[in-house]
Amino acid sequence: MRGIARVFPCALLLLVTGGPAAFAATATTKMNVTASVTGTCTLASPVALAFGAYDPIGANATANLDVSPNALTVTCAKGVTAQISLDTGSNAQGTTRRLSDGTNFLTYEIYTSAARTTVWNTTNTVTYVASSKAPSPIPVYGRIPSGQDVAVSSGYADVVNATVTF
Numbered sequence: 001m002r003g004i005a006r007v008f009p010c011a012l013l014l015l016v017t018g019g020p021a022a023f024a025a026t027a028t029t030k031m032n033v034t035a036s037v038t039g040t041c042t043l044a045s046p047v048a049l050a051f052g053a054y055d056p057i058g059a060n061a062t063a064n065l066d067v068s069p070n071a072l073t074v075t076c077a078k079g080v081t082a083q084i085s086l087d088t089g090s091n092a093q094g095t096t097r098r099l100s101d102g103t104n105f106l107t108y109e110i111y112t113s114a115a116r117t118t119v120w121n122t123t124n125t126v127t128y129v130a131s132s133k134a135p136s137p138i139p140v141y142g143r144i145p146s147g148q149d150v151a152v153s154s155g156y157a158d159v160v161n162a163t164v165t166f
Contacts, residue, residue: 041076043084043164044135049142054106056148065144069114071137072162076130082166083125084138086110089158095121099144099156106150110160111141128164 049070054060076082091100098105112120120126126138 037077039077039080039166041074041080041082041130041164041166043162044073044075049110049140049160051108051142051144054144054148054150056150060144060146060148062146064146066116067142069139069141071139073135073137074128074130074164075133075135076128076164076166078130078132080130080166082128082130082164084128085122085125085163085165086120087122087161087163089160091158097158097160099158101151101153101155101157104151104153104156106144106148106156108142108144108158111143114139114141116141116143122163125165 049067051065051067054065059065072084074082074084088095089097091098091105093105096107097109098107100106109116110120112118112124112126118124120140128136128138130136
């Protein structure tokens with residue numbers, strides 16, 4: 001039996017006790033579980049900022065042509081604070097935004113509020129704080145100043161890049 005006990009100690013214990021060994025003591029420990037949430041944002045393309053017809057002789061000889069609010073759509077993780085900036089566009093001359101038909105130019109501006117007092121650019125940004133992950137519209141206000149002496153064209157256009165920094 002000594003040889004069997006050396007080879008099969010568990011089997012011998014089962015034979016002697018009539019079943020598996022009973023354990024009377026326990027030990028516990030804690031396992032830390034962690035995760036992180038990435039602070040991310042996306043910016044969706046807006047519908048085009050369409051001014052419509054500019055009339056340099058009649059209505060817009062003395063009155064600005066304002067565009068009703070359009071919107072950029074920003075989506076950020078809850079709690080993220082982001083800055084949204086706009087560049088001066090592909091036809092800018094210095095800091096002046098310009099629509100172009102390829103030859104002629106029509107100046108315009110984009111503002112941060114309906115009062116149109118603060119130009120929205122890379123210096124004057126819009127701050128957004130995400131209260132949820134739901135997409136949020138950020139209003140965009142445009143203006144073509146009155147009194148411009150511009151050529152007739154149906155093709156005035158520009159491309160402005162929007163950037164969200166978080």
